[in-house]
Amino acid sequence: MAETVLEIENLRTSFNIKGNYYAAVDGVSLTVHKNEVVAIVGESGCGKSALALSIIGLHNAKTTKLEGQVNLKEQNLLSLPVEKLNKIRGKDLGMIFQDPMTALNPLATIGRQIAEPMDYHMKLSSAAKKKRVLELLGQVGIKDANRIYKQYPHELSGGMRQRVVIAIALACNPVMLIADEPTTALDVTIQAQIMDLMKELQRITDSGIILITHDLGVVAEMANRVAVMYAGEFVEIADVNTLFSNPLHPYTRSLLSSIPSNMTDKEELHVIEGIVPSIQKLDRKGCRFAPRIPWISEDAHEDNPTLHEVEPGHFVRCTCYKEFHFPEDQVEDENYVTT
Amino acid sequence: MSLLNVKDLQVHFPIRGGFFRRVVDHVRAVDGVSFNLEPGETYGLVGESGCGKTTTGRAIIGLNKATGGEVLFNGDNLANMNGHDRRKHIRDIQMIFQDPYSSLNGRKNVLNIIAEPLRNFERLSPKEELTRVQNMIERVGLSPESIYKYPHQFSGGQRQRIGIARALMLNPKLIIADEPVSALDVSVQAQVLNFMQEIQKDFGLTYLFISHDLGVIKHICDRIGIMYKGRFVEEGTAEDVYNNPQHLYTKRLIAAIPEMDPAKRFEKMELRKEINNAYRKEYDSYFDKDGRMFDLKPLTPTHSVAVQKGGM
């Protein structure tokens, strides 16, 4: 296996809500290797963005409690004071944000914004900085870099701005990148371009990437490994081919069958019953997905479900996957029995 | 007869400039769009942001003023009617919006939200109104007591149901759905799409479904119009457009849909690269000397394409 870049161990991120702390990320462990894209996929409220912000330390320290370890280059980022963390953020650890329309400072030129991380992490003359910025602009596929260098964010299209956001993240050659929904706010053709660009860049930079997304299509296009997240926990981890060819956890299977993709015809889409539990009301003892699949008998679940390695590198939480079936299928079974 | 017949619709917005801020030019948001909607079908308008799909929908219902062309609804031209006349026709057309979080007034309870179209168009006693709202709220799968709750007490999918209930109150014939599921998670999106198909059968609705999501459009639409820069580039059945795209822009859009088979990702990347190269090379040949895309020419009875210079 390739060299480990980032190691998350039993990370728990809790938010203070009216005096009590509730975990939005609830005991997550993950290892990212060099040149590997690990996708974290789940629906809104599953804790994936909270996880991303925990890694890079962007939560409000007053209202957030972080436990566990996030190890990068033999340092636990969670235990570092901000001054030390600032030596790592923007240098070894880059971040790509979701919305390119708001991620850039409206009052500063593109050149200035890409050069900024170099001010703090690299000893470069201003001419060398400029040279590096133009080089980065070229790398992210911006043609007339000299003109864009002097422009302001509002003068660029959404796709161009996202390229700039990526250039900022890459400025100091990070070993680890976190991309939080990097294509969600973009048009389809632009999304395709940015996905292809990131694949291209990954080939030349060999940094590890954590890709946060809700879109399984983006996962299929970009990830090497996938962690499916539900209610603060990983419920399934597998390499990308396995996840799409042999999904096991009921949540993964439900998600896949609710996508109106190329494969499904005009038939009904699968609907997941109920709603995502809020972190205050979440029952943290049993299988967290159990309330969404009430037709599966209680005995199928285990107490305090853990991740089981069902085949090398393929982990599934709780035992309920063994007996899971869609309700439609059950109806057919019953008919079969009665007739 | 078609339910809706849009003929050469144009919506131009003025651009002001120069020293005295005179009108120097126009943004041709919608520039000569024509299509028909047959009763009971779902017609998809698809394209990227700024292509004019939303403006087209809004012009049909009168939220944007059509600066040219006709919007024939049951044979009556809505485009040149004044507000008073349009009102009589417009109750048969309702709109569903993208964001269920902001399209409902947070200070009104569900009863007041859903009853609003009734109050605008019909005079009912409070009791009659209440029964009609209660029937509708049960029909869209919410509990009867929820009519006294406020929008923030519902989930995104439920809110979109409330929006749909409001649209259905006057028994409309046509529903213009502008990105109705774009703000929703996939599992909730599935819920709303299924529900929209269900009520389409029950209420005999015709949908004009506006979306940027080609997967959703393919799933729900019978016929599709692809828009680019305020014009149609291609129109046909879902089958025609997805399995036999003719216009390079359509091909480009379809190639942009994320590949769901991880094994084929680099293949897809190469395909996109090829199409993009061709697109860059041939781009100019898709526009006439005024920079306007060519008109649609029928290929088969159901499938038409904006022709290319020198092509076809």
Next chain:
Amino acid sequence: MIKFILRRTLIMIPQLLLLSLIIFVLAKQMPGDAVTGAFMGNPNATPEQMESIREHYGLNDPWYVQYGNWIGKAVKGDLGQSYTHKQPVTHLLAGRVANTVTLSLFVLIVTYAIAIPLGIIAGRWTDTWADKLIVTYNYFSFATPLFVFALLMLFLFSFVLGWFPSGGSVDVRIETGTWAYYVSKLKHLVLPGMSGALLATFGTIQYLRNDIIDTKLKDFVKTARAKGVPEGKVYTRHILRNSMLPIAAFLGYEVTGLIAGSIFLEMIFSYPGLGQLFIQSITGRDFTVTTAIVMISGTAVIVGTMLSDIILSAIDPRIRIE
């Protein structure tokens, strides 16, 4: 940029014309005129005498003729003759304009010098004791009427402590132009200036504090932190520049407040400025002086708004349009 400033300046012409017209018509609607004012309390004036004086000054002409005469002369710098002071209005105003402008600038500068640091502290360290103290001061300054506060200041620092003079703009015994003369001017400025400034900080502190709290949560600030920008630089390089935008936009409004405030201040501290003259001219029905002062104040507001626009366009690239 130059084109923008030019256009923005040209827009002022119709604004000023409209302003002058409104002022003129409104002033004409006031009961009585200069003649009634001048002869007020004089039992010997006969209506015939008063009528002949009206005729002499053109006060019986139709209003548009009077307006035309007035505006025509005003453009040339002649604002007419004061009926009560029997001297040209421009002459009467000259020294007072200088005084009021000095006082207003003093108030403006002190206001910003207090409000901007306090707003930044309150916005950056929200919910600390410093923030709570600043917010309390802010509510106090918002709720306290200027004339009550100014009287208190006058009583405390002038009568009780005797640190500052209680009235006037300069000690008349000192020779003009000497060092002592300017020190005396400044001494006379401090009490009215501080009274005005301490209460005028409200808007700026409130705006700045709220805007910093909003901007702190913006995505581009997250981007800055993710770059490893030290906390202090996150504020100076990213947050403050954005948060100063509404303050710049507020400048025009601030000028309006200054003018209203200077009327109170000049009355209470018997400071010989426009405000004081304004009140005198109204009670004396000195029509030409009143209109001239209102016109000057209105112009100041219009110029202030223009300055706001120009400053905004200088710091915000989104407004730099041709």
